[in-house]
Amino acid sequence: MLRYALKRLISLFISLVVASVVIFAVIEVAPGDPASFMLGVNAQEDTLAALRAELGLDGSKIQRYFNWVSGMLVGDFGTSYTYRTPVSQMIADRMWVSLPLALYALTLSTLIAFPAGIYAAARRGKPGDLTVMGATQLGIAVPNFWFAMMLVLIFAIKLRWFSAGGFAGWDKGVWTGLHSLTLPAIALALPQAAILARVMRSSLLDILGEDFMRTARAKGLSRRQALWRHGVRNALIPVLTIIGLQFSFLLAGSIIIEQVFYLPGLGRLVFQAISARDLIVVESVVMLLVFAVITVNFLVDLAYAGVDPRLRGRS
């Protein structure tokens, strides 16, 4: 088990290093000099040089890469070109919207998908299954930001159960915060739940065809008992992979959904930064997103070992 975890950890580390190099390289080729962009075309050469030094833009590329990475390791993401504030502070503020939103959506999606998928698999080919499958087929086809607009139209504008946008903030209490994240989370979660439910169903159906399910039935387990005791845990293995992948879709999706609900999250930060050509912010936010995705996939790998004893090895 320890060996398995260590191996994954090493590959996590390598991925992070390669990802950071790629991101750094892409930002490096961006045309234009941030310092002259900030000070305008008429700036004096010595003022520019001073600003470049302040922003850490002098020195060789390799030097700058290591400065950037070593800074991130201690929580220093550099200084925003436009706001002149530490990027880490800006990210930390926005994280408290984006991360809870993604987790909220992931929870909703799993809570909806598992029962739906298991229900459909247990009633394969019957009306219940066909209804669930039809609904998921539709769910996959719906763009989440459009669904979000429809939710706003119905629940915020017509019914007035929720506010149409904005974020109340966590300082007014957890429930107030969650309340303002509920519509965005539903908009994010439902399309993902549709995918997850389909994976759960097909994974379970695969397992139902396995020899050991017949063995279980020969022992005297009913169809339902066999499904729950032997099917679900085995079916979880491919489902976990999808949950891991979904996390990255949810993070990306939350960037878009934040636009619909005017949420002050990472998405808005990054779009503001793009239009202001504040590349250090873009660079850091992208690195953070990639870091989150890679870390979640590492956790999923560890969860495999929890589900599947074959991965744990003999030790």
Added chain:
Amino acid sequence: MSLLQIDNLSLTIHETEILKRIRLRIDAGQIVAVTGESGSGKSMTALAVMRLLPNGAKADGAILLDGRNLLPLMESDMCALRGAEIGMVFQEPMTALNPVKTIGDQVIETILIHKAMPRAKAWARAQEVLTRVGLPPDRFPLSRYPHELSGGQRQRVVIAMAIALRPKLLIADEPTTALDVTTQAQILELLKGLAREYGMGLLMITHDLAVVADMADQIVVMRQGEVVERGATTDLLNNMQHPYTRMLFQASGHQVSLPDPPEPQPLLEVKNVIRDYRLPRKSLFGRSGHNRAVDEVSFTLNRGERLGLVGESGCGKSTLTKAILGLEETQSGDIRLDSQPVFSGHKPNPAVRRKMQVVFQDPYGSFNPRHRVARLITEPFHLLDTPPSGPERQDRIAEMLTAVGLRPDDAGKFIHEFSGGQRQRIAIARALIIRPELILFDEAVSALDVSVRAQILDLLAELCTTYNLTYLFISHDLSVVRTITDRVMVMQAGKIVEQGETEQVFSDPQHPYTRTLIDAAPVLPDIGTSVA
């Protein structure tokens, strides 16, 4: 009253008739073997008793267990019966156990699901039955997972689950087909012992007539969903009534006569060959271990000779085959065909390749489903510098198809239009088409029904006469190797432990392992063949 009585059982699946008015009886403590070729409906009969038939199945007639008809029972009543009154053992031990649960949990589940006893007693009972099937908890703790056990051990776990509640009837569906002969002998012995000890009825489904003759009190022969003959084992063996039964027994012990091999003149020389596989590293920074699949193997195959290679799974015979074919490089040693090396440098030697061909086991996986027969069997032409084309190519295709007993116009068909036996003929045609010096038969008849197998063996004998074949016949089936080879080698754990004239080795084995193998293999009684 019989323990199990099947009366006029008919079965259709989606309107296709599977079973036709089957009748069968089993008494307590009796072993009844149901046998037949694929498609005979023997497995469906077993599943019908368990009422675990596939969707769309409709059964008619009566299945009486202790006088109680199972067919009209509610599903919940059947659940109460399965595992408690009727136990079942399946063919594939590798997949029959849930990979994510311990063996202890899986055995105990049988007991707990029927609420037969409290958990603590169930635990003790699980230990008891696992000990009985040969897995004592001090050596095989209940916390083991299936992947930590071998195939034979897993089959013992499956048996333990089936007998944990001492059912009256045990159904075993091809329980040893996936196992090696020595393991097979142990499992059969175990099943037999359990039936006698517990007074269980044992319904044994098997295609292997030697196993049938060895074990059963009663034999039931099925063909295409019908019982063609039944009777007490000795009576039936001594006096077979139905021609199909006679055909089956004859085909099972089918003998062919090979032409005499010519004067020994070496063709294939294998010297001190070693093939290691890297094992995954045990610790992160430790050195990776090696598994020596082939260990210092040396032998010579003479021109015109038919050499056999027998051994159990994992003994290294497949690895050796791949090394001879030049598909995998060896670590050391020398393989030469016509005194040319199979590998020159680190590349397979094309000059040697065109002198060798192979016929594989699986008649279904051996062909690209998207190509026609003509293209399939001419694939080896790729090895020739100037492959025949136009009418010459057509002639070669026609000649080969005729030689293997097919028609020249079969060349335009796709592979799915042929049966398993016909496909194996096409595989032989593909191997023969460039007139190789040497053909390797890798378990080439193992997947076939006995009657088809007999035909393919006849074809081989015939081709030996017409084409002077030299071949290496790799098989786990001793009876086949005995009739189709002149000389035989026995392989164990990567080493060749014995080699010699086939008859000599079989009648007077020298190495203890050879003796174990021969003793373990169930023998077809002579009686069956003498009647014809």
Added chain:
Amino acid sequence: MSRNLILGAVLSSLVLLAALMSFVWTPYDYAALDIPNKLQPPNAQHWFGTDHFGRDMFSMIMVGARTSIAVALVAVGIGMALGVPLGLTAAARKGSWLDEVIMRGNDLVFAFPSLVIAILITAVFGAGAINAIIAIGIFNIPVFARITRGAALSLWEREFILAARVSGKGAARISAEHILPNVANLLIVQGTIQFSLGILAEAGLSYVGLGAQPPTPSWGRMLADAQTMVSFAPHLALIPGLAIIVTVLGLNLLGDGLRDWLDPRIRVARA
């Protein structure tokens, strides 16, 4: 043929037809402003109504289909053209360093969701349809590489591949002659699914302004424009949304239907 296949084929070809048709005919000029007739709900003159500049929504949807299909199709093309050879190579050299590099590279690209790639590209080069294509296309590469490798690996174990190797054929030739034709079905099915995901991704990117730029109409930006008017002109949001749903649903049904229809195992079971 299943109902899925027929319904999927009908819906997809409907959208494709609308896109192709838009090259030669649209009811109105999609860019023509007609302020007096702005924000009309669907009616006899304007089947899908008009937007806040009085432009005909039906014409815009038709031209928008063109954008969506072009972006998604080229992105699938990029994914296949690069991913399939990578997958075939990795499978042919299973366990070698090459396989390892390809697969780790795949994992790495998976860590960059297409939106993140789009953000990076846009930050550097500015927004546009080409960048959307590249962003979605890059994300498609590992999808095709992985599915090709998986299917190819199981084929490499088959005996007909061994027979081809015994006949002296090399890895490249076997991949082209035996492996590729046998994974083609799978690739077609995955292609339709990636196509539909591409449509969704393109809509998302144009919605946040990272996709096709004005004046090129695109469904995603129509939705972005509609957002502030959704309370008094809901058709502005409903219609592009439904267009996306119909397209994606059609492609998904087509993919599912093709999978069932092309999979010989299922066909045998049905017979």
